Amino acid sequence: MKTVLITGASRGIGRETARLFGEKGWRVAVNYNKSKAKAESLCEEIRSYGGTAEAFCADVSDEAQTEKMIDEILARFGTIDVLVNNAGIALKQGLFTDFSAEDARMIFDTNVFGMMNCSRNVIPHMVHRKSGKIVNVSSIWGICGASCEVIYSSAKAAVIGFSKALAKELAPSGICVNCVAPGMIDTDMNGHLSNEDVDDLCTEIPLGRIGKAEEVAESIFFLAAESSSYITGQIITVDGGWM
Numbered sequence: 001m002k003t004v005l006i007t008g009a010s011r012g013i014g015r016e017t018a019r020l021f022g023e024k025g026w027r028v029a030v031n032y033n034k035s036k037a038k039a040e041s042l043c044e045e046i047r048s049y050g051g052t053a054e055a056f057c058a059d060v061s062d063e064a065q066t067e068k069m070i071d072e073i074l075a076r077f078g079t080i081d082v083l084v085n086n087a088g089i090a091l092k093q094g095l096f097t098d099f100s101a102e103d104a105r106m107i108f109d110t111n112v113f114g115m116m117n118c119s120r121n122v123i124p125h126m127v128h129r130k131s132g133k134i135v136n137v138s139s140i141w142g143i144c145g146a147s148c149e150v151i152y153s154s155a156k157a158a159v160i161g162f163s164k165a166l167a168k169e170l171a172p173s174g175i176c177v178n179c180v181a182p183g184m185i186d187t188d189m190n191g192h193l194s195n196e197d198v199d200d201l202c203t204e205i206p207l208g209r210i211g212k213a214e215e216v217a218e219s220i221f222f223l224a225a226e227s228s229s230y231i232t233g234q235i236i237t238v239d240g241g242w243m
C-alpha cells in the first residue's frame with residue numbers, strides 16, 4: 001500500500017484530494033495547521049470505509065514542525081511515496097502597495113517556504129528508494145499574473161519555477177515533480193466573494209462555472225499515479241479554459 005502526505009488537507013482542495021487517495025486505497029497522512037477537528041473527521045470518514053488515514057499537525061512554514069511531522073509519518077507508515085504540497089494562503093486582495101513586507105513574508109512563508117520545507121525533508125527518503133512523486137499546487141495566477149494579487153501571483157510563479165527545476169534535479173533519482181495550476185475553485189479561499197462576484201467571473205470562464213475541489217483532486221491524483229510515470233516538470237491547468 002502506498003502512502004501520500006497531503007499538506008493543508010483539512011479543508012478545500014487538500015481535503016478532497018485526501019478523500020480521493022483514501023478511496024483509491026492509499027494510506028493518507030492528512031496534514032493540518034489550525035483545523036484539527038476537520039482533519040480528524042476526515043480521517044474518521046476515510047477509516048469508515050476501510051481506508052487508512054491519520055492527521056498530523058504542522059505549520060508547514062515552520063521548518064522544525066515540518067521535520068518533526070515527516071519523521072512521525074515515516075515512523076508510523078514506513079514510507080512517503082507521494083508528497084502533495086497543497087497548503088496555501090492568499091491572505092487578502094488589494095494593490096501591491098497596500099501589502100506590508102510582513103504580509104508578503106506570510107504569503108511566501110506558506111506557499112513557497114512551506115513547500116520547500118516539506119520537500120527538503122521528504123526528498124532524501126525518496127532518493128534513497130529511487131522513486132517518488134511530488135505534486136505542487138500553484139495557480140493560474142502564477143502563470144499569467146493577477147492584478148490585486150501580485151504577491152500571491154509571485155509566490156505561485158515561484159512554485160512553478162521550483163517544480164520545473166527540481167524535476168530536472170531529481171529525474172536521475174527516479175522522482176517526478178509536477179504542478180497543478182487551478183483557476184477559480186469553490187473553497188473557503190474564495191468565501192469572501194459574493195454570488196454576484198462569482199456570476200461575473202463565470203462570464204469570463206469558457207466552461208461557464210467555477211471549478212470544484214474534486215476536479216482539482218483528480219488531476220493531482222493523475223500526477224501521483226503510475227499512469228503519469230513519464231511526465232515530469234509539467235504544469236496542468238485546471239481552470240475551465242479560463243487562461
Ligand code: NAP
Pocket residue numbers: 007008009010011012013014031032033034035036058059060061086087088089090110114137138139140181182183184185186187188189190
Ligand atoms: P482553503 O480552502 O483556504 O484551505 C487551505 C488549506 O491550507 C487548509 O487546509 C489549511 O489548514 C491549510 N494551510 C494554510 N496554511 C497552512 C500552514 N501554514 N501549514 C499547514 N497547512 C496550512 O484553500 P484551497 O482553496 O483549498 O487552496 C489549496 C491550494 O490551492 C492553495 O495552495 C491555493 O493557493 C491553491 N489554489 C486555490 C485556488 C482556489 O480558487 N481555491 C485557485 C488556485 C490555487 P488549516 O485550516 O488546518 O490551518
